[in-house]
Amino acid sequence: MGAQLNKEQEQLLALQEKSFFADLTAEEQTFVLRQTSQDAFDEARMVLTESKAIYSVPEARPLVLPAAAPSRFRLMVVPFSSAAAAALLTFIFFRKETIIVQTVDKPIYLTADTVYLKDKIVDTVIEYREGKTIYVHEKTNAHPNIKLSEKVKSNEILPPLTTLGLKNRGESMREDNLVGIMDGVFY
Amino acid sequence: MFGLKKDIHSFTDEALIQLLSTRRCNEALTEIHARYSKKVLGFFLRMTKGNREKSHDLVQDLFLRILEKHHLFDPTKRFYTWMYAIASNMVKSSFREKNHEGIEEGSKAFDFHHDFSDNRLDREVFQRLLKVAIEQLEEHHRLAFVLRYMEEMSVKEIAEIIEQPEGTVKSRIFYATKKITQALNEFIPEQAGQHFKLS
Incomplete structure (x- = not known):
């Protein structure tokens, strides 16, 4: 049993999926009869068509969704003093000093002959x-x-x-x- | 418009997957479940030889896995095939556990002493035989056959799901069909070849 079908086997499979022997064209019937018998062909065709109906499928049961994991943050009770301290530390560590960047178009050069303090x-x-x-x-x-x-x-x-x-x-x-x-x- | 939620039913499957990362996660998963739960239940039933309890459990597990692994979904691909790839892997794992007992709907209890005196099998009997024959297939043949003829997927989609070349998929389908017909003929040797004609 090879892993791949030859050309004739592929064509036979395609015809089995297409219709019963009686519904094939004369050319196709000739091809089928070179490969197998009419009864064997129809039997295979019947297997394909009847297989759809052999299981009655009931309705699926309702989906049971997983319980949502509780958020740890919601469960934490933080004393007011701790919260205030945390807020203060956050302010200190994360405050940003204002940086003013000024672009000078015309630089000014200072000159002096004599400088004394x-x-x-x-x-x-x-x-x-x-x-x-x-x-x-x-x-x-x-x-x-x-x-x-x-x-x-x-x-x-x-x-x-x-x-x-x-x-x-x-x-x-x-x-x-x-x-x-x-x-x-x-x- | 700001503040208005888009109707969940109007989302594509792929968009719903993206929603699994948001606060609308449960809503999105419920919608995906509504769209596909019955279909994948059918798939699991066919792959577990009709074991309903097992199939219902697998459906539940499948949607939880989708929730857990949604970040692995490649948005350039189709959600449908991605979901079936997970389902197929779950079935393979399930086979490894060899946890398939409880075959339902009488497939084990099939009465092989059916009266075939009229030289003709009725549709119901044929389907019961067919079911047994499909369940006897090797797992990789059954998977290809079920996806092709029961889930009605294209060869290309199956190749994507089972991560094999299309040629391999066709080969598995072809030989699965051949084995089923052989099995059917073995069940009732005197009927072989010419009597599987449904009235």
Whole structure:
């Protein structure tokens, strides 16, 4: 018994499904008689037609639907304090900070020749001693302190103290109108 | 329109399957059951040699399986053949369990000493013999025969259900028919060949 039918067997099956021997064309009847007898053919045909009626089929029973699984969430009883805490934590963890994104069409470029910070003012202190020896050092109130030059003897010939015409001798030059700035250092 | 439910009866089988994933799941399954329960009950009866209790249980199991496995349904294919594929597999499993007792409607109790004195079998007797002959077929032959001539499916549909080539389906149908006619002739040897003519 092969897995596949040959051409004649396929045709015979097709004719059995079509009709009884008497209802076939002459050509088909000739073909059938080459393969089997008329009675055998009709018997097979009868098997196919009568098989539909051999079982009486009753109505099916009503479908029994599966019970719906209860939702766990519905059964949970949560104390108010826990719910409030959960809500607060949810708010903290999931809140979103507003991010403002601004698109600038024309970027602005800032330029400056000299920049100094007021809290990093450096005073140059000139000490006149004995009218001849002059020491120069720097002091500042900057925080953190910036690097200052060491106290050195001045190599320059400075005018005598009496000729400076300072309004308040001994006060910081910082408040003085004569004070200028060069390379970040007051003089 | 929002808020209005579409009538469940207007859905196609395939659309009903999609509904099984929604809140209208029970409604959809009930509708599928209404459409096919009797048909598949007939299929199970034919495949379990008329065991009604077993067939009713199989129908119930079939629809529960459809509910469980609806996500495996390929929407490009027909629901009908998919359902029969599940039903066929259930029958195969059922055969493996060898749980087929209780053959009903007297097929075992067939009286082979029927009076054939008039040289002619009446339709009822023929059908009772035919039923026994079909039930004696091997499972794969019976499945092909039942799907073709009792469920009236095309060879292509059967091939899809049993996952075999169409040529194999035709072969099984052909040889199943041949075996049935042989069995009929064995039941009443003196009638063989020429006396199965229904009046």
